Amino acid sequence: MLKQTRIRDLLALAVLAALVAWLLVRSMYGSLPPIPVYAGASLYPVAVIEVILAFLIRSRVGKREIGEGPGRLHPITAARAVALAKASALVGAASAGVWVGFLLYLVPQRGVLQAATDDMAGVLVGAIAGIALAAAALWLEYCCRAPEDPDDPNEPAA
Numbered sequence: 001m002l003k004q005t006r007i008r009d010l011l012a013l014a015v016l017a018a019l020v021a022w023l024l025v026r027s028m029y030g031s032l033p034p035i036p037v038y039a040g041a042s043l044y045p046v047a048v049i050e051v052i053l054a055f056l057i058r059s060r061v062g063k064r065e066i067g068e069g070p071g072r073l074h075p076i077t078a079a080r081a082v083a084l085a086k087a088s089a090l091v092g093a094a095s096a097g098v099w100v101g102f103l104l105y106l107v108p109q110r111g112v113l114q115a116a117t118d119d120m121a122g123v124l125v126g127a128i129a130g131i132a133l134a135a136a137a138l139w140l141e142y143c144c145r146a147p148e149d150p151d152d153p154n155e156p157a158a
Contacts, residue, residue, distance in 0.1 A: 004141060004142075004145075005085075005086055005089050005137075005138060005141055007138070010089055010090070010092075010093035010134055010138075011093070013090065013093045013094055013097065014093045014094070014096050014097035014100065014130075015097065016097065017093070017094045017095075017096075017097025017098050017100075017101065018097040018098070018100040018101040018104065019101065020098075020101065021097065021098040021099075021100075021101025021102060022101040022102075022104045022105055023101075024101075025101060025102055025105045026105055029105060029109075029115075034115065034118060034119060035102075035119040035122035035123055035126075036122050037121045037122045037125055038122070038125070039122045039123075039125070039126055040095065040099060040122065040123075040125050040126020040127070040128075040129045040130065041125055041126075041129060042129075043091075043092065043095060043126075043129035043130060043132065043133045044129050044132065044133075046088065046133055046136075047092075047129070047132040047133045047135075047136040047137075048136075050084070050085065050088060050133075050136040050137055050139070050140045051136045051139060051140070053081060053084075053140055054136070054139045054140040054142075054143040054144075055143070057073060057078060057081055057140070057143050057144055058143035060072070060073040061073070061078075061143065061144070061145075061146075066078070078144050081140060081144050082140075082141055082144045084137075084140070085137045085138070085140040085141035085144065086137070086141065087137075088133055088134075088136070088137035088140075089133075089134050089137035089138055089141070091133065092130045092131065092132070092133030092134030092135075092136075092137055093130065093134045094130075095126065095129070095130035095133065096127055096129075096130025096131045096133075096134060097130070098126075098130075099123050099124075099126040099127035099129075099130055100127055102119070102123045102126075102127075103120075103123055103124070103127060106119055106120055106123060107120075
């Protein structure tokens with residue numbers, strides 16, 4: 001049985017990515033191209049797809065439409081959705097961390113460098129996209145949980 005993704009693990013990854021990105025940006029910012037607004041926006045469609053998938057799976061799990069057969073959620077499909085969610089949570093956390101690393105460098109530089117001011121919009125879009133993807137992935141993973149079995153003889157009665 002897979003363990004649920006822990007938020008503290010995602011935060012640790014984001015902090016590490018932010019630190020590495022900040023160190024790299026600090027030494028290489030002058031040689032980087034301008035950051036367009038849509039630079040980090042590619043994560044938004046994935047986040048939307050995962051939210052839609054989460055609601056579809058949650059509906060099937062809630063109606064106990066799990067198993068083989070037409071109109072039912074195959075267990076392998078749910079397992080694949082969990083794998084997608086776990087991978088997307090990591091990608092979202094790492095991406096958000098990288099963009100936050102950029103922010104850590106750019107915010108103090110806004111008064112000094114015009115390029116820092118110009119890059120802020122793209123960096124903010126990317127940071128929010130990473131957070132949105134991680135949140136959508138956690139929601140999808142949550143929706144893929146197996147329903148509680150009220151007839152489980154190993155469970156103590158409430």
